[in-house]
Amino acid sequence: VAGARGDEWEPLRSTTGAAWAEAALRDPLALLDDHAHLERKAAQNALGLIHRWPEGDGGVDAPSQGAALWARRLASVARDEVEHLGVVLRLLRERGGRLGRLHRNPYAARLRALVRVGAGPAELLDRLLVSALIEARSCERFERLAEHAADDALRRLYAGLQASERGHHHLFLELACLVAPRAEVGGRWSALLDEEARILATEAPGPRMHAGEPRSG
Numbered sequence: 001v002a003g004a005r006g007d008e009w010e011p012l013r014s015t016t017g018a019a020w021a022e023a024a025l026r027d028p029l030a031l032l033d034d035h036a037h038l039e040r041k042a043a044q045n046a047l048g049l050i051h052r053w054p055e056g057d058g059g060v061d062a063p064s065q066g067a068a069l070w071a072r073r074l075a076s077v078a079r080d081e082v083e084h085l086g087v088v089l090r091l092l093r094e095r096g097g098r099l100g101r102l103h104r105n106p107y108a109a110r111l112r113a114l115v116r117v118g119a120g121p122a123e124l125l126d127r128l129l130v131s132a133l134i135e136a137r138s139c140e141r142f143e144r145l146a147e148h149a150a151d152d153a154l155r156r157l158y159a160g161l162q163a164s165e166r167g168h169h170h171l172f173l174e175l176a177c178l179v180a181p182r183a184e185v186g187g188r189w190s191a192l193l194d195e196e197a198r199i200l201a202t203e204a205p206g207p208r209m210h211a212g213e214p215r216s217g
């Protein structure tokens with residue numbers, strides 16, 4: 001299991017309930033459209049990190065093998081995400097849906113607003129940790145969707161993606177440890193976990209991967 005190394009990191013601070021999955025699955029085409037855009041953005045994010053930091057930041061572990069593999073590992077994330085995008089687009093099309101032109105993800109935008117822009121290695125650290133958070137939450141939500149999807153194709157999609165996104169979640173944390181000392185990574189991760197749970201709890205409901213829980217009453 002991809003878990004062994006990742007288990008040393010604190011988990012997400014909140015758990016998504018069944019009501020969220022049931023509500024999201026009532027509009028599977030909208031959910032797949034949102035999901036396709038998230039995969040596209042995840043690929044762009046990984047490529048963007050290579051573009052801006054071709055060799056990491058030359059920080060903690062610069063001469064190590066870890067740093068030498070930096071760009072290749074990010075490239076492998078981008079490749080996985082493009083593959084996921086293809087799978088989601090195929091399902092969307094098979095069901096008569098189409099990819100929307102506009103896509104907003106306020107949850108991710110609010111997380112990115114926490115990045116210490118212009119702060120050198122701290123900016124890169126934050127970008128890696130925000131990426132890890134989004135992967136961790138996506139993984140958690142795929143798990144919930146796999147439990148509640150009524151049809152086989154969707155169940156297989158969500159169950160299959162869960163493992164891949166968990167691997168990415170751990171990979172971004174490992175990359176973060178090339179940028180900052182482990183204790184600093186753990187401390188910042190802990191603070192960002194608090195923020196992530198707070199942000200998600202105040203997101204509007206809707207058929208989106210990172211939507212808030214349906215409001216009762």
Ligand SMILES: [Fe+2]
Pocket residue numbers: 039042080081084161165
């Ligand atoms: Fe993905």
Ligand SMILES: [Fe+2]
Pocket residue numbers: 042081135164165168
């Ligand atoms: Fe991912």
